[in-house]
Amino acid sequence: MSYKKLLTIQDISCVGQCSLTVALPILSAAGMETAILPSAVLSTHTAGFTGFTVRDLTADMDGIAAHWKKENIRFDGLYTGYLGSAEQIGTVKAIIGQLLAPDAAVIVDPAMADNGRLYPAFDAAYVEEMKKLAFCADFVLPNITEACFLTGMEYRERYDEAYIASLLDALTERGARTIVLTGVGYDESHTGVVVREGDGTRYYEHRKIAKGCHGTGDVYASAFVGALENGMSAYDAAVLAADYTVRCIELTQGDESHWYGVKFELALPDYLRMLGKV
Ligand code: PXL
Numbered sequence: 001m002s003y004k005k006l007l008t009i010q011d012i013s014c015v016g017q018c019s020l021t022v023a024l025p026i027l028s029a030a031g032m033e034t035a036i037l038p039s040a041v042l043s044t045h046t047a048g049f050t051g052f053t054v055r056d057l058t059a060d061m062d063g064i065a066a067h068w069k070k071e072n073i074r075f076d077g078l079y080t081g082y083l084g085s086a087e088q089i090g091t092v093k094a095i096i097g098q099l100l101a102p103d104a105a106v107i108v109d110p111a112m113a114d115n116g117r118l119y120p121a122f123d124a125a126y127v128e129e130m131k132k133l134a135f136c137a138d139f140v141l142p143n144i145t146e147a148c149f150l151t152g153m154e155y156r157e158r159y160d161e162a163y164i165a166s167l168l169d170a171l172t173e174r175g176a177r178t179i180v181l182t183g184v185g186y187d188e189s190h191t192g193v194v195v196r197e198g199d200g201t202r203y204y205e206h207r208k209i210a211k212g213c214h215g216t217g218d219v220y221a222s223a224f225v226g227a228l229e230n231g232m233s234a235y236d237a238a239v240l241a242a243d244y245t246v247r248c249i250e251l252t253q254g255d256e257s258h259w260y261g262v263k264f265e266l267a268l269p270d271y272l273r274m275l276g277k278v
Helices: 020-029 058-070 086-099 124-134 144-151 161-173 216-229 234-250 264-274
Strands: 005-015 033-044 054-056 075-080 100-108 178-182 190-197 200-207
Touching: 005 020, 005 086, 005 216, 020 033, 020 216, 020 264, 033 058, 058 086, 075 086, 075 216, 086 100, 086 124, 100 216, 124 144, 144 161, 144 178, 161 178, 161 190, 178 216, 178 234, 190 234, 200 234, 216 234, 216 264, 234 264
Parallel strands: 005 033, 005 075, 075 100
Antiparallel strands: 033 054, 178 190, 190 200
16 A cells, blocks of 8 residues: 655744644544655744744754655655755756656745735745746645746736636646635635636635634645645545535634634644544
8 A cells, every 4th residue: 555755845833833843743644654854933923923033944954854755755745835945946946856756746836925914934936936936836726825936927905706806817827737725705704716717717715704814825725735645636625625624713713812813733633533544
């Protein structure tokens, strides 16, 4: 039986329920050996906390990758999230060329922006480098803000289906393969995800829980990768990840002290059920 070995590259936010502290448990639950390459270590995530510490780990990455190469370590899939710097993205691209098995899927969550704005650590140079990574991936998972930064299209808070179609077209023209566009909702009480794969585009709409939560992009992407690597289609994996993320938010809402993330741990039994593992 094949036992998949996935590599995920994103930061360790020591506190804050995002990036690697979310990806590792979710991918482990999905039944995959998961290796990590931390892009940076932060005391907390940068969305809402102030005074956080950051240590960029770009300088360590080439040595780690060289050691893996010497040991003949190869990965069956790569999933990238929040990266440390524009310069680091070049190192990540080199890893794709050197450390992946021939059929390995490359999944890029261009985790760099939300609500019309870049995250505090990022600038135009980061966006330029992220374009190169996102457009060489097999699957790219932007939210609407990130899709705008990747394409140069105008960000809109309110939009219609024609706007979303042109955003998908712009991503495709620039080289995106399978696109999973998250946070797409046409009225106040719904949100959803649009999946464009080849010539087909499908939309999954679901209830929007009023409260916006930090870290849900990482929960979503990790759950998507786990489902995809279990053999689900991109659309089915996108739907499953949406249902799981909604469940995580449901289990968190009402607890005002838990503003910085979602209690995804409590919903891991639901995730296993959705994957048909229990
Ligand atoms: O959830 C995305 C994310 C990951 N890592 C860090 C972040 C954020 C979002 O703000 O700040 C450090």
